[in-house]
Each structure stands twice: as structure tokens, then as C-alpha cells.
Amino acid sequence: MPHTPVMVREVLDCLDPQPGQVYVDMTFGAGGHTKAILAAQPDTVVYAIDRDPAAHNMAQNIAKQYGKSIRPVLGRFSELLYLLSSQNVQENTVDGFLFDVGASSMQFDQGGRGFSLSQDGPLDMRMDGERFGNKQPTAADVVNSLGEDDLYGIIKTYGEEKHARKISSAIVDARNKIPITTTKQLAGVVASALAPPGVFFAHDKLNRAVHPATKTFQALRIFVNDELNELYQGLQAARLRPIRVEVLQVTPEPGELELPVWVQAVVNLIYTCTRGNLWI
Structure with missing residues (x-):
């Protein structure tokens, strides 16, 4: 079944896509965030990265509907700098990175992948x-x-x-x-x-x-999947690009970062990697 991201509004508020900008969706999945960015601002380019071949195939199919606005890329977080270089993405030309970490609903929906209970x-x-x-x-x-x-x-x-x-x-x-x-x-x-x-x-x-x-x-x-190490390397690589790093906050009280489905180690890693460049 199709997956609809639950934080699309927050993502768009954070990125505030403008004409001519370039984004990197680090976890394309079923393409919900990428399609939302392009719906909000068609005159943008999104590099759709995913380590999952099934998601990459989906990105290739969806890209046919968007011309050159979606650029599918198969790879891991840790390969970010190489992946961007292979796409001839120059330094200082990326306006935002989006990380939606964890397993995707597509992976849970497919019993043969071994993620589902x-x-x-x-x-x-x-x-x-x-x-x-x-x-x-x-x-x-x-x-x-x-x-x-x-x-x-x-x-x-x-x-x-x-x-x-x-x-x-x-x-x-x-x-x-x-x-x-x-x-x-x-x-x-x-x-x-x-x-x-x-x-x-x-x-x-x-x-x-x-x-x-x-x-x-x-x-x-x-x-x-070595997820913590992959996330660490991906965040470090993204920080090499001089852009603002934003972490979305969805809590009932100001000042609290509540991530109910993340282990504390992930939260600690994100805070460590974004220290000094974190907007909440």
C-alpha cells in the first residue's frame, strides 16, 4: 500500500523550497517527501537517494513523470560525497538535505524482506x-x-x-x-x-x-544495516556543505525533542553531529 509521510508540512516549512534550488532526499522510499517538495515548488531538483534497490527502481519509474526534476541515485548515507560527485553536483550547490531515518513502510509491507512481525x-x-x-x-x-x-x-x-x-x-x-x-x-x-x-x-x-x-x-x-554508523557518516558528509541543518520537532511542549520510535542512541548521535548547526 502507498506510504504517506506524516511530517510533510513540517518538512516543507523547514526547507521552504524556492525556484532553482537543489535538494537531496537521503531516504527516497516511496517518494512522498520528494513529490511534496516538487508539488510545492516545481522549479527545483531533487536527488533521490536510497540504499534499497526496490526504492531506487520506484524512483526511476516516478522520475519519468518529472523529467529532470528527480535524479534517482542508489547508495548509502556513508557514500554521500561520492554519490553527489558521480552526479556532477558541485560544492555549495545543495540547498537542503532530508533524512527520514529508519525502515520504510514498503520494507515492512513485504514479508519476504524479513522486517515484519x-x-x-x-x-x-x-x-x-x-x-x-x-x-x-x-x-x-x-x-x-x-x-x-x-x-x-x-x-x-x-x-x-x-x-x-x-x-x-x-x-x-x-x-x-x-x-x-x-x-x-x-x-x-x-x-x-x-x-x-x-x-x-x-x-x-x-x-x-x-x-x-x-x-x-x-x-x-x-x-x-549498521544504521547508526551510516547515519553518522551521512550527517558528517552533509555538514561539509555550508548549509543550515534543521531537526524537526513535534512535541506538545516547547523545548522538548520527542522521538518516540527512535532509540536514544540515534537522538544522541544527531545532537552530536549537528551541534553548533542545529535549529529547533
Whole structure:
């Protein structure tokens, strides 16, 4: 199903696109932000970057409707300077960078990608798909090969899961009987370690039931895709361009940055990378 970004108005308010400007959408996904920028100001150019080949293919198809206004580029955050150079983008010519970090709804919607708790599929989670083959480990490789202490560290750090030790122990016990190769298997292992079948004891801020394995899946996804390091390198590269860096704030109270679906490590990294160039 098509994805509609929830912060389009805030993005447009921040960027305030003007005729002749150039933007870099670092996470094109289904193109919601890029299309919104071009709808607000058709006389702009957007370099549509995404590491996911599926998103890149979508960008190529959408670009046919926009002429040269959308320039699809396949690559990671860490490759930003090379990617811009390969597109002959000169220094001091980019007016804004947009980072919408995390997994996209398209990735969650496709059970075969291994991101989803609601659909069974191979335990993959690689945002790059098959682009790097066996050079990039899958989530299945991680849960079946790393020691209990390493799994604990991943789940605790990237998932902020208070039951990380119990979960890591359960994973090791389960894989000793049979390798964990599907999302359904892993979700079942985590759920059985934390609660009786069918019991959802966690709730989000809207009081909706949350699957016990949600934080574990998040942690594995971040680890498999090296998301924090990629974000760090991407933000550092963007800062080499002398432009204003803005971080959107959506909170009920002034002075608070509330990012309910981000781990604290991501928030800390953004503050560190943008220190001295941050507008809230």
C-alpha cells in the first residue's frame, strides 16, 4: 500500500523550497517527501537517494513523470560525497538535505524482506537487499552465529529492551535445537520467553498492544544495516556543505525533542553531529 509521510508540512516549512534550488532526499522510499517538495515548488531538483534497490527502481519509474526534476541515485548515507560527485553536483550547490531515518513502510509491507512481525518470511532485514550478496550478513546469520553476550548487547543497546538478557538466552537455547531462519520463528522465541501465548503486555503511547518482539526486531535491523554508523557518516558528509541543518520537532511542549520510535542512541548521535548547526 502507498506510504504517506506524516511530517510533510513540517518538512516543507523547514526547507521552504524556492525556484532553482537543489535538494537531496537521503531516504527516497516511496517518494512522498520528494513529490511534496516538487508539488510545492516545481522549479527545483531533487536527488533521490536510497540504499534499497526496490526504492531506487520506484524512483526511476516516478522520475519519468518529472523529467529532470528527480535524479534517482542508489547508495548509502556513508557514500554521500561520492554519490553527489558521480552526479556532477558541485560544492555549495545543495540547498537542503532530508533524512527520514529508519525502515520504510514498503520494507515492512513485504514479508519476504524479513522486517515484519505480522508477516512470516525469511529472517533477512537487509535494506540493501541482495546488492552485496553474502558480504552483508542477514538477521538470521546474526541470531544463529553470535554469542549470547553479543546478542544481549545488540538487543539492549539498539532495542533498549529491558528483558534483553532473557531474550538472548532464549535465542541461544532455541537455535541449539533448530536454526532460527524465519521472522515467525524469532517472534515466537521472544514471545515465549516473555509472556504466555497471545499475551501482549506492552503498550505504546496510544495504548495499543505491542508485540513482545518489537524491540528485538528493531535492534537486529539497526545492527544488520549498521544504521547508526551510516547515519553518522551521512550527517558528517552533509555538514561539509555550508548549509543550515534543521531537526524537526513535534512535541506538545516547547523545548522538548520527542522521538518516540527512535532509540536514544540515534537522538544522541544527531545532537552530536549537528551541534553548533542545529535549529529547533
